Amino acid sequence: xxxxxxxxxxxxxxxxxxxxxxxxxxxxxxxxxxxxxxxxxxxxxxxxxxxxxxxxxxxxxxxxxxxxxxxxxxxxxxxxxxxxxxxxxxxxxxxxxxxxxxxxxxxxxxxxxxxxxxxxxxxxxxxxxxxxxxxxxxxxxxxxxxxxxxxxxxxxxxxxxxxxxxxxxxxxxxxxxxxxxxxxxxxxxxxxxxxxxxxxxxxxxxxxxxxxxxxxxxxxxxxxxxxxxxxxxxxxxxxxxxxxxxxxxxxxxxxxxxxxxxxxxxxxxxxxxxxxxxxxxxxxxxxxxxxxxxxxxxxxxxxxxxxxxxxxxxxxxxxxxxxxxxxxxxxxxxxxxxxxxxxxxxxxxxxxxxxxxxxxxxxxxxxxxxxx
Numbered sequence: 001x002x003x004x005x006x007x008x009x010x011x012x013x014x015x016x017x018x019x020x021x022x023x024x025x026x027x028x029x030x031x032x033x034x035x036x037x038x039x040x041x042x043x044x045x046x047x048x049x050x051x052x053x054x055x056x057x058x059x060x061x062x063x064x065x066x067x068x069x070x071x072x073x074x075x076x077x078x079x080x081x082x083x084x085x086x087x088x089x090x091x092x093x094x095x096x097x098x099x100x101x102x103x104x105x106x107x108x109x110x111x112x113x114x115x116x117x118x119x120x121x122x123x124x125x126x127x128x129x130x131x132x133x134x135x136x137x138x139x140x141x142x143x144x145x146x147x148x149x150x151x152x153x154x155x156x157x158x159x160x161x162x163x164x165x166x167x168x169x170x171x172x173x174x175x176x177x178x179x180x181x182x183x184x185x186x187x188x189x190x191x192x193x194x195x196x197x198x199x200x201x202x203x204x205x206x207x208x209x210x211x212x213x214x215x216x217x218x219x220x221x222x223x224x225x226x227x228x229x230x231x232x233x234x235x236x237x238x239x240x241x242x243x244x245x246x247x248x249x250x251x252x253x254x255x256x257x258x259x260x261x262x263x264x265x266x267x268x269x270x271x272x273x274x275x276x277x278x279x280x281x282x283x284x285x286x287x288x289x290x291x292x293x294x295x296x297x298x299x300x301x302x303x304x305x306x307x308x309x310x311x312x313x314x315x316x317x318x319x320x321x322x323x324x325x326x327x328x329x330x331x332x333x334x335x336x337x338x339x340x341x342x343x344x345x346x347x348x349x350x351x352x353x354x355x356x357x358x359x360x361x362x363x364x365x366x367x368x369x370x371x372x
Contacts, residue, residue, distance in 0.1 A: 024067045026078075026089070028098040033058050038081040041065050043074055043091070046215055050077060067091050072210050073115050073180035080105075090115040090180055118172070119181035125168060129161045166194040170203065178208040183216040190223065191338070193356070197231045200224055226336040232354060236264070236346045239331045241298070241321035244308050249321050251296060255350055260292030261369065263357075264344045266337050268300045268326075269310035277341045277358055278314045284362050285318060291370040294318065300340060302326045 026041065037058045042050035053076070056063040067076070070091050077086040080102060087105040089096065096112035107127060110116045136157050137145070144150050169189045176182045186203065189195055195203070204212075204224055211217050230237065240250035254262045265281055267274040285295050295318035301307040302324055311320050323329045335344065345354040345365065357365050 023095055024069060024091075024093050026065045026067055026096045026098065027062070028064075028078075028100050029062050030058060030080075030100045030102060031061065033061065033080065033102055035059050035061075039063050039065065040079050040081075041067070042077050042079070043068075044077060047219065067096075069093055072214070075180065078105075088119070090119060092116065092180075114176075115179045115181055118176055118179055119184075122172060122181060122185060126165065129165055133158055133161055162192060162194060166192060170195070170199075173203050174206060177206050178211060180211065180214065180216075182207065183211060183214065183220065186220055187216070190220070193339070197224075197227055201228070223336070230335050230344065230352060230355075232352050234352055235350050236344060236352050237334050239334055241323045241329075241331060243319070243321055244304070244311065249296075249319055251346070251350075254294055254296040254319055255346070255348065257294055259289075259294040260348055261294070261353070261366075262346045263293065263295045263362075264298060264335075264346060265295055266298050266300065266332070266335070266340050266342045268340050269306045270301070271340050274341045278316070280359060280362065281341075281343075282315050284366055287363075288366045288370055291366075293366060293370065296321070298322065298329075298331055299324075300326050300329050300332060300337075 028039075035058055038055055039058060040052055040055045042052045045051050053068060054065045056065045068091070070093060074091040076089055076091050078089065078100070079086045080100075083102055083105070085105050087098075087100060087108050087110075089098070089110050090113065092113040092115045094113035094116075096110060096116060098111070099109040101108050106123060110120050133154070136154055140150055140154075145154075166189065169185050169192075172185050173182050173189070186207075189203075190200065201224060204220060207217065212221060228234075236251060238251050240248050240253075243249050251262070251264065263281070263285075267278060281295065285293060295316075297311070297316055297318060297320040299307050299310075299320065299322035301310075301322055304324055307320075307322055307324065310316075323331065341358065343355060343357055343362075344352050345357060347353050353369075354365055
């Protein structure tokens with residue numbers, strides 16, 4: 001699965017001196033960090049670039065760094081010399097006090113300003129949710145974890161936690177329409193796949209204009225527009241790629257065949273979730289092909305041999321195409337596919353009637369449309 005927006009420490013640029021205020025400082029305490037260790041604070045720019053703002057050295061387990069005045073809230077990251085990773089915080093023209101944990105930067109305590117407190121609470125909530133799942137996993141031995149019943153039990157726990165996280169994310173976004181961390185929560189919500197297109201648009205429209213005009217807000221607005229172009233009820237964009245035999249085959253070709261519906265199934269031979277789901281798609285196809293269901297497999301593989309071997313191994317006796325370019329495939333971009341497996345169900349007129357039909361949902365939809 002690919003993240004919508006990368007937040008990292010990849011590219012460092014140099015910044016000119018900026019106006020600061022004594023009231024806009026970061027004061028922090030650290031444990032187990034030697035005096036003289038360099039601390040650097042950088043501003044996040046364009047999603048994944050960082051511009052150093054200021055630095056300081058640890059003295060008596062403490063340091064103070066001045067922050068520049070900003071017109072709107074700004075995402076910053078703090079790094080410790082010799083320590084991997086960074087601590088994220090918001091510059092919102094408020095004095096900030098932090099208790100930093102060198103060995104677990106993501107769990108550091110940050111106080112100062114609404115945005116920081118909201119961001120800290122959110123990250124703690126996610127850490128707690130992950131800890132609950134890990135505690136369940138640790139109840140079982142490595143041998144027990146191979147048992148399908150145990151795997152299903154753990155999966156059920158993960159699904160339940162994700163439902164709770166989704167509800168929590170929606171509440172945060174609604175309650176904090178002008179706080180920068182809401183946009184990062186929005187990214188997590190998009191990547192979770194737990195909200196439909198209409199919900200996402202409603203939540204985004206509820207954000208403040210200032211938040212929408214940030215780099216992250218603009219990126220999400222563009223993402224939603226792409227998603228809405230392939231929303232349920234819209235006409236499925238046509239596309240074409242090569243079959244294993246090297247012949248070009250299009251969605252239009254699939255729709256021209258006898259049948260009532262075409263399931264566009266995005267998948268890859270290297271994807272473990274596809275390996276779990278494809279037998280289900282094959283079974284539903286075998287049961288409903290004679291009643292009007294066709295499938296068009298769109299692989300995001302890169303190696304032709306692996307692609308062909310998987311088609312044969314899974315018994316995918318339907319039309320298969322691929323550009324063999326992984327996530328750079330133009331069809332993936334056209335349909336705004338962010339993870340696989342993923343599918344779109346298209347009717348004879350070329351309109352999208354459903355999408356992301358996994359497991360029993362696929363069979364139930366075909367029963368609804370074509371009978372049992």
